[in-house]
Amino acid sequence: MHTLLRSILSILAGKSFSILIKLIFTPILVRVISQEQYGLYASILAAFSLITLLSKGGLFDACRKTVAEATSDSAEIQKVISLSLVFSLLYGAIGTALVSVLLFSGILPQIYRPYVLVLLVSIIFTNVFSVIRGVFFGIQRELWGEFLGVSRQLVYVITGLILAYVGHGLSGVFAGYTLSFIIITFISSALIMREFSFQLPTSDDFRTQGKHIATYGGYQLIGGMSAAFLYKADILLVELFQGASSTALYNSAIVPAEMIWFIPSVIQLSFLQHTANLWSEGEIEKINETVKTGIKYGTLSLALFGVGLFGLAEPLLSVYFGQEYVGAATTLQVLILGTFFFGLSRVTMPVFQAIGWIRATEFATLIALIINIALNVVLIPRYGIFGAGIGTMISYTSIFVGNIVIWNRSSIDIVPIEWFAKLIAAQAIFAAIFLGTVFVCDSSPIVSLLIFPPFGLLVFLGTNVFAGYIRLSDLKAVFMDLVE
DSSP states (O other), X not given: OHXXXXXXXXXXXXXXXXXXXXXXXXXXXXXXXXXXXXXXXXXXXXXXXXXXXXXXXXXXXXXXXHHHTTTTOHHHHHHHHHHHHHHHHHHHHHHHHHHHHHHHTTOSOTTTHHHHHHHHTHHHHHHHHHHHHHHHHHTTOHHHHHHHHHHHHHHHHHHHHHHIIIIIHHHHHHHHHHHHHHHHHHHHHHHHHTTSXXXXXXXXXXXIIIHHHHXXXXXXXXXXXXXXXXXXXXXXXXXHHHOHHHHHHHHHHHHHXXXXXXXXXXXXXXXXXXXXXXXXXXXXXXXXXXXXXXXXXXXXXXXXXXXXXHHTHHHHHHHHTOGGGGGGHHHHHHHHHHHHHHHHHHHHHHHHHHTTOHHHHHHHHHHHHHHHHHHHHHHHHHHHHHHXXXXXXXXXXXXXXXXXXXXXXXXXXXXXXHHHHHHHHHHHHHHHHHHHHHHHOOOOHHHHHHHXXXXXXXXXXXXXXXXXSSOHHHHHHHHHHHHO
16 A cells, blocks of 8 residues: 555646646637637647557556566566567557548648648657556656656647747647657656666567557557547537537636546556556455545545536636636536546546456446437537537446446445445535535635635535544655655
8 A cells, every 4th residue: 555655646746747737838828829729729639639549559558557467577577668669669650651641631621731740740759658658657656657747748838838929829839749759758768778678579479478468458449549539529529510619618618627537547547557466466355445445535536626616617717718718617517527427437447457357448438438429419519518518427427337337247345335425425515515605605706716715625624524534644644655
């Protein structure tokens, strides 16, 4: 648990910095470019993120899981790294070739071509960078992996905004994106090669370990693509049915909604390699204990940020994005309901994937994607971005239902229903007090954002300390671990 806590804290630090960078970047970006350009930016980046995810072939997860299973054998780790890098270059070359065909065949609309051309260069570098981060995660040096990820994001934000401000517009933003991967990939490669050398894998390596990496990565790719389409399909469909301005509005709701699950995403990134290591050693009880702890803190974090954002949706959009984005407030509130359930699923999914239920988790995600697309196609033309929010909320919730089914069939103990019900009841009390206060008081957006977040934190802490879900001894243990 000590090692797991260190991993979680390392990833938490990285995710916190990442969110802070996004919080600073987005309001500047929407003021440097127009609302229509921001909608175009959101749709292009959504589509390109799907392309890069496909080209990675699930190697990030496959690499960190396989490395974690061989932590005591440096020669085996070196073999995994070499195989993963070869796969990343091969997949990247195929992805680059496919996008080039789309780019130069005239299939892509003319408006997208200059931006995709700039992004095209980054595909191979994103693949190599993904593998290197996976290695750091697998050897449980997540702090280095997160440091490199945050550094990459900083390079992107700084160069992208500067280039956009001096007159290069969206091309400048996307150029910053590509440059960030090129620069940080070279740096991270130098860091990992100080400890592990690269050796061209043999044919036997490909038949044994290589087959395992490619197969596990392939299953992860199916689930990853389904999840990515789940995140991005609604944005692309809003663009198709409603246009760039509506896409900008909807993206302004998506951005804060997805931030409420950053603690579950931290847990998700920590659990796969740790569970894989425990599973290989037969430590089932430790896995059960870990899952219950993850569910508790996942629920607490989702309640804190979800309830706070639900109550302050309108003032947040007004101050953060601008008054013209306030129309997305109701959509944001609908999305928060779905992200709560999906956030809980992110805690358990890596555990099932580490113990052999990867096909089941990916199938559940694929079913949710089908539900999402079907509902969005029906609801967006009639109800606009609110319909997109409803469709996405229902599809997110369906993943939670699917994970409960898998959990019930797996060898991992499901958390006691009574224990979970009491945990939810405590969060409901917090929500009632906070939302009741926010909705009764009539204040300006800036005043609301200054007063209610600290008030909500006090109510949240008071409620959960009294209920016994937050203990001062736990906070002290976390603090001592940070100091060490």
